[in-house]
Amino acid sequence: MNIIHPKSWHIPEREVTPEAIFMNRRALVKSMGFLGLGAVAAGALPRSVLAQEADPTANLYPAQRDDRFTVSRALTPEKDASTYNNFYEFGSHKRISDAAQALKIRPWSITIDGEVDNPQVIEFDDLVRKMQLEERVYRHRCVEAWAMTVPWTGFALSDLVKMAGPKAGAKFIRFETFEDPDVASGQRQFWYPWPYTEGLTIDEATNELAFMVTGIYGKPLPKQFGAPLRLAVPWKYGFKSIKSIVKISFVSEQPKTFWQTIAPSEYGFWANVNPNVPHPRWSQETEQLLGTNERVPTRLFNGYEEQVAGLYPDLKEKSLYL
Numbered sequence: 525m526n527i528i529h530p531k532s533w534h535i536p537e538r539e540v541t542p543e544a545i546f547m548n549r550r551a552l553v554k555s556m557g558f559l560g561l562g563a564v565a566a567g568a569l570p571r572s573v574l575a576q577e578a579d580p581t582a583n584l585y586p587a588q589r590d591d592r593f594t595v596s597r598a599l600t601p602e603k604d605a606s607t608y609n610n611f612y613e614f615g616s617h618k619r620i621s622d623a624a625q626a627l628k629i630r631p632w633s634i635t636i637d638g639e640v641d642n643p644q645v646i647e648f649d650d651l652v653r654k655m656q657l658e659e660r661v662y663r664h665r666c667v668e669a670w671a672m673t674v675p676w677t678g679f680a681l682s683d684l685v686k687m688a689g690p691k692a693g694a695k696f697i698r699f700e701t702f703e704d705p706d707v708a709s710g711q712r713q714f715w716y717p718w719p720y721t722e723g724l725t726i727d728e729a730t731n732e733l734a735f736m737v738t739g740i741y742g743k744p745l746p747k748q749f750g751a752p753l754r755l756a757v758p759w760k761y762g763f764k765s766i767k768s769i770v771k772i773s774f775v776s777e778q779p780k781t782f783w784q785t786i787a788p789s790e791y792g793f794w795a796n797v798n799p800n801v802p803h804p805r806w807s808q809e810t811e812q813l814l815g816t817n818e819r820v821p822t823r824l825f826n827g828y829e830e831q832v833a834g835l836y837p838d839l840k841e842k843s844l845y846l
C-alpha cells in the first residue's frame with residue numbers, strides 16, 4: 525500500500541484546480557509547435573506572447589515536469605502573472621510588460637567569473653542546451669505581500685555551480701542584470717544603484733530549490749519575467765530572484781545587493797520569508813494571490829521550511845528575514 529506523506533509546501537485540495545485547464549493549454553502549445561503559433565489569429569494574443577515567435581530555443585519547451593516540485597495550490601493564470609511584474613529597469617510600477625519588449629535578448633552572453641576553475645563567457649543558447657531543463661511549479665512571494673504560483677522551466681543552479689568549479693575561496697555568488705539605459709528607461713533614473721545585483725551563499729545556491737529559469741508556462745521566458753535567464757529562490761522574498769542575468773561571479777565576501785543598497789533596514793541580504801517578522805512598513809502575516817485577490821496566510825520560508833531551514837542555524841535571528 526502506498527502511504528502519501530504530503531510535503532510541507534502542499535496545501536489543501538480545495539485550493540487546487542486550474543491545473544486541468546493549464547494542461548490542456550500545454551498540449552495545445554506543444555501540438556502547434558514553434559511555427560504553429562503563427563497560425564493563431566494575431567489579435568487573440570498579447571504582444572508579449574507574439575514576441576516569443578522568433579525564440580531559437582522554442583523547441584525545448586514544454587520540458588518534462590519534475591513532480592518533486594509540484595505545489596497543491598492553483599496556478600496563477602498566465603495572463604495575470606504576465607501583466608503584473610516588478611522589473612524596475614522598465615519602470616517602478618507593475619504594468620511594464622509592453623515596455624520590457626524593447627529588451628534585445630539575442631545575442632545574450634553570460635560571464636561566469638571570480639573564484640572558479642572554469643571562468644567563461646557563454647552564449648545563452650549554448651548554456652540552455654548544455655543543461656537539463658525541467659519544469660517546476662513554485663510559489664513566488666513578493667516582499668510587497670502579493671504572491672503567485674507558476675510553472676517555471678529551467679535548470680538547477682547547482683549544475684551551473686558544478687560547471688563553474690568553485691575554488692575554496694568562493695563563499696558567495698553575486699548575480700548581475702544587464703545595463704542599457706537606451707532600452708531600459710528605468711535605468712535613466714540615476715538615483716537607483718544600477719545594475720540590479722543580488723547574491724546567495726554557495727550553500728543556498730546549491731540547495732535543490734535554487735533554480736535558473738529560462739521559461740514559464742511551457743514556453744521560453746517572456747521578457748517581462750526576466751528573459752532569457754533569471755533566478756528563482758522560492759523560499760526568499762521575490763526581489764532575490766534577479767532577472768535578465770548577464771554576470772555570475774563567485775566571490776569571497778557577501779555581495780552588496782540592489783535593494784540593500786537603497787534601503788538596508790528594509791531589504792536585507794537574507795530576505796527569507798517569515799510571516800512573523802513584519803516589514804518595517806507593513807505586516808507580512810498574509811499574502812494576496814494574483815488572479816483571485818484572495819488573502820491567505822504567509823508561510824515560514826514560503827512553505828519550503830523542510831528544504832531550507834537547515835541552511836540557517838539560528839532561525840530566531842531577525843536579520844534572516846529582513
Ligand code: MTE
Pocket residue numbers: 608609610611612613665666667701720748749750761762763764765766767768
Ligand atoms: N530583477 C531585476 N533585474 N529588476 C527588478 O526590478 N524585481 C524583483 C525580482 N527580480 C526585479 C528583479 C522583484 S521585487 C520581484 S517580486 C520579482 O522579480 C518579480 O518577478 P515577476 O515579475 O516575474 O513576478
